[in-house]
């Protein structure tokens with residue numbers, strides 16, 4: 001739905017681990033099969049490769065050197081946001097706040113069939129009658145969380161970028177000694193010869209007490225296994241397109257809970273790993289078109305669409321912002337307008353928009 005881009009929210013976010021985190025990497029030649037496991041064991045014996053590695057990406061460092069850096073894939077962050085959004089929606093309206101994305105109808109209590117499965121069934125029924133579902137029907141029959149995060153029949157309208165190291169990351173002063181290796185093979189794929197660390201305490205690669213933790217494995221074999229963790233800061237961006245005002249309200253709740261540092265990501269959540277804190281540094285709202293809001297107003301797409309009611313879009317706006325100064329950083333692009341807000345202004349906006357979410361979800 002919404003082929004035209006009407007409005008967009010962009011959030012700049014810093015992520016600070018509140019302890020060690022681990023987003024697991026699968027080695028290139030590592031599969032579930034016996035051969036893959038054998039490869040892994042070989043590298044483990046030979047180089048001391050940890051059993052679990054942090055996911056890496058090759059990037060150019062500030063000094064111009066290309067290196068393998070730890071990062072948090074956008075899909076992991078999006079998954080974290082989605083499952084927390086589901087919790088929020090379920091709290092506001094246990095029966096209708098959200099579907100259960102894994103719900104296949106077999107769960108005995110409370111959980112709803114996933115929208116993907118429900119829509120698939122409805123589409124097939126209509127197909128049998130030679131008819132089909134319109135994009136409007138798909139949007140309005142999806143639960144609030146699917147309307148933002150998408151499902152098998154509906155495109156997501158939120159994008160989360162991969163989170164990369166903050167620019168403060170710099171090479172280590174004294175690199176650790178090189179790994180023992182055979183001739184011409186001193187550098188296994190996961191090892192970054194240009195070892196470095198971030199100013200906020202992250203350190204790679206392993207072979208240091210800071211970065212490595214050891215735990216016993218399953219109760220059966222009591223085998224020790226080791227893994228890499230990381231504590232340095234990251235930076236990411238979230239983009240939400242064609243938002244309704246209650247979507248902004250959900251972003252407000254998500255931003256608040258991220259800033260409290262209680263959400264966990266990645267491996268070992270029940271071992272105390274993965275706690276992160278996310279802070280909105282700057283927010284930018286862009287409106288496209290010729291009929292545009294004043295600087296003390298927030299418009300959801302209902303104000304900008306001619307056929308909004310067909311989509312079941314809440315017609316609530318515009319929202320008048322109190323305590324937000326006239327935007328002097330406003331940019332007029334001819335076909336649209338950009339408003340920029342600092343962290344505090346965004347908090348004021350989101351607190352105001354939060355009421356729309358509560359009202360919308362509770363009345364479903």
Ligand SMILES: [Zn+2]
Nearest residue numbers: 099115143146
């Ligand atoms: Zn859903």
